[in-house]
Each structure stands twice: as C-alpha cells, then as structure tokens.
Amino acid sequence: MVVHPQVVTDAHKAGCAAAKQQKFVPFKNVFWEKAFLPYQSARDPSKLGVENIMVIAKEIGLDTAKLKADMEGPDCQAQVAKDMEELAKWHVNSTPAFFINGKPLSGGALPKADFKKMIDERLTVAEASGVSGADYYEKEVMGKGEKQFRSKVEPKPN
Numbered sequence: 001m002v003v004h005p006q007v008v009t010d011a012h013k014a015g016c017a018a019a020k021q022q023k024f025v026p027f028k029n030v031f032w033e034k035a036f037l038p039y040q041s042a043r044d045p046s047k048l049g050v051e052n053i054m055v056i057a058k059e060i061g062l063d064t065a066k067l068k069a070d071m072e073g074p075d076c077q078a079q080v081a082k083d084m085e086e087l088a089k090w091h092v093n094s095t096p097a098f099f100i101n102g103k104p105l106s107g108g109a110l111p112k113a114d115f116k117k118m119i120d121e122r123l124t125v126a127e128a129s130g131v132s133g134a135d136y137y138e139k140e141v142m143g144k145g146e147k148q149f150r151s152k153v154e155p156k157p158n
Contacts (some may be wrong), residue, residue: 007045007107009080010071014053016079017070018062026060034059101126102141 011031017057018027034056039047046052050068059066070076087093090104097106098115105115126136 007039007048010050010053012080012083013071013076014050014057014067016076017067017073018057020070021062021066023060027057027062030056030060062114069131093132101137 014031015024015028018024031053032130035047039045054064054068057064091097092104092106094106096109097104099105100115100118103118103122105118107114113144126133127139129136129140131139
C-alpha cells in the first residue's frame with residue numbers, strides 16, 4: 001500500500017516488479033534493511049529512490065533492466081493505483097492509521113489525548129448498546145458496520 005506516494009511509489013512498484021521475477025520476499029527484506037531503515041534514520045529520500053532500488057535489486061540477483069521495465073509497465077502501475085484506491089476506501093491517508101471499533105483515526109502521529117478521546121467515545125457507544133463486551137465487535141462493529149467502504153468524497157447510500 002502506498003500511503004506516502006511522494007516518497008514510496010517507486011519502492012511499491014519495485015516490489016511488484018520483483019514479484020514478477022519470483023523475488024519479492026528477498027527484495028522486501030533487503031529493501032527494508034538497506035533502504036527503508038536508512039531513510040527512516042536520516043530522512044534522505046534518495047534511499048528510497050530508483051538508483052538505490054537498482055543497487056539493491058542487482059545485489060539479490062534481479063534482472064535490473066526487466067525490473068525497471070516492469071516498474072513502469074501497466075501491471076505494476078495498476079497495482080499501485082488499486083492499492084491507493086483501497087486506502088481511500090478505508091480513509092487511510094497517513095501513517096500510522098488506526099481503527100477504533102470500526103472508526104478511522106488517522107493523521108499520522110497523534111497526541112495521546114486524541115486516542116483517549118476516541119476510545120472513550122467508542123466505549124460510551126459500546127456500553128450504551130447493551131451488547132456484552134465479548135460480543136460487541138462481532139455483532140455491532142462487523143455486523144452493523146459498513147459492508148463496503150467509500151472514499152471520503154463518495155456519498156453515503158440511502
């Protein structure tokens with residue numbers, strides 16, 4: 001999934017392309033170690049860029065010409081678009097993103113007070129429902145919740 005497209009779209013497409021060469025897991029593992037962790041500590045976007053991706057790909061024996069072609073090909077482009085659509089349906093627009101009894105709480109790293117407020121609100125609703133705590137999630141959240149999620153711009157059906 002691509003939550004921060006300006007930074008990780010190339011990495012997502014590379015994962016798709018590595019899978020086409022049956023090497024998704026090795027790519028993911030080395031990418032995590034040699035790209036994401038260095039990016040995380042230094043906030044250097046070049047660590048997630050195509051040049052570093054190709055170095056990593058070569059290291060694990062991927063055909064880099066095929067990888068690059070597949071990254072820009074229709075299958076991987078469509079996979080990224082599909083994942084972006086899925087995130088929108090679930091109202092995920094930042095990391096981390098949380099769901100508390102079916103309600104999204106996103107906005108990245110939020111203050112503890114925001115979590116407490118949402119948890120207290122959802123707890124009040126759960127307690128007022130009359131359904132036991134053991135059954136609440138299954139009966140109320142999943143049983144009565146949205147059967148198909150919509151993006152924020154789609155109107156709620158009548």
